Amino acid sequence: MVLYFSATGNTEYVARELAKYLNDDVMDLRERIREKDYTPIYSDRPFVICFPVYVCEPPRFLTAYLKKTDLRGNRDMYFVPTSGGYSGVCDFVAHCLSLKKKKRYMGSVGFIMPRNYIASNAYPELDKAEIERRIRRADDEIQRSADSIMSGKKLKSRHVWLWEILVTLPFNPIWYHLCQGVKDFYATDKCISCGKCRQLCPLKVIELNDGKPVWRGRSCAHCMSCIQNCPVCAIEYGNKTQKKNRYYFKKYSYVLSEKNTTVSEAAK
Template identity: 60%
Template sequence: MVLYFSATGNTEYVAKELAKLLEDESLDLLNRIRDKDYTGIHSDKTFVICAPVYVCEMPKFMAEYLKKVELTGNREVYFIFTSGGYTGIGGVLAKGIIRKKGMIFKGYTEFKMPRNYIANNTYPELPIEEIENRIVNVSQKIPQIAEYIKNGERIKYRYVWLFEKIITIPFNPVWIKIRQQVKPFYVNDKCMSCGKCEKVCPLKAISFEDGKPVWNGTNCAHCMSCIQNCPVEAIEYGNITQEKRRYLLKKYMYVLK
């Protein structure tokens, strides 16, 4: 079974394509994560877990979910990351979680996809051609990875250097504390109170006051699902997102037709 979480469609696309090629099911974990529903998941086929990379790791809420949920049946697990190009220690941490569950880690790979972190101004916006190229490249790599999984082969993964661990392990919590604030989120007059932002939030960090969304406390992973999925682009993050293009993979799927 292919399990995934996806905020803007990159991971969902890879997960569903893999499931198709493996003639297996895919399961979106959004509602289970939202509801803290740790009902066991059974699969006779290999587990394939697909996640985006957040600050050089897998999303913390996904790691927490995976630690708690019972996976029964097949004992082998492959990990698939989608990222903007750097997975950091994601694979190392995934391996630790899987081994702790008494399961067999069969390796991981990374698909370099368009970066969706719109509330971060460290990187310039990608040109459309680069977005298109990344999607096409990924579509060409998926069958090769599906073949490895089908044949039960280990996926070879790159060595993670000690210095990467030394830099990344403290960098992640510092970034989260300083840069992942909810306060800058706001809605403008375009908001039509449809409720979609609330429904797509994996952490239930959005509630409604007078028909408009408000972001609560510290419980937000900056996954970008709310801001990117708003149908009328009514959500902004301080002055970082104004004038910035919103990203959802489905807007670019024309390149694969």
């Protein structure tokens, strides 16, 4: 069974395409994570866990969720990180998770997809040609990876160096604590009170006040679901996002919502 979390569609695409080639079931974990639904998951086929890379690791809320959820049946676990180029210590964390779950670690295959993180100016926006190139490259790799999983082969994981583990594991929580937070999120007058941002937030950070979103608490993972999926591009993060396009990968195409588009154009 293919299990995935995806904030802006990259991982969803890879997960669903893999499941198609594997002729296996696929499960979106977003609602389970939101509702803290730890009901056991059964599969007689290997578990294939697909996720976006957050600060060189799998999302910590996903790892925590998987630790608490009993994965019954097959004892093999494969991992599929999607990243903007650097998957950091994901393979190490995945290996540890498999051991913790008393499963057999079957390796991982990473996909370099369009980077979705827009709440920082550190990363230049990708142009359309580069986005399409990355998607095409993923298409080629998906079938090869599915073939290996089908034949029960171990995937060749990226080697994780000790220094990466020593730097990343403490850095990740510091980054979240010091550099990020919810206080800079806000909705502009363009908001049409559709509630989509609230509904999508995997950590239930968003509440609606008179139909408009407010961000509360400290648990935001900066997953970019809310800001990238707003149908009218009404969400901003401080002064980092006003001029940036919004990216969301829908099945077999991606949506690049340019700022200042009208409601109907952006909501297509």
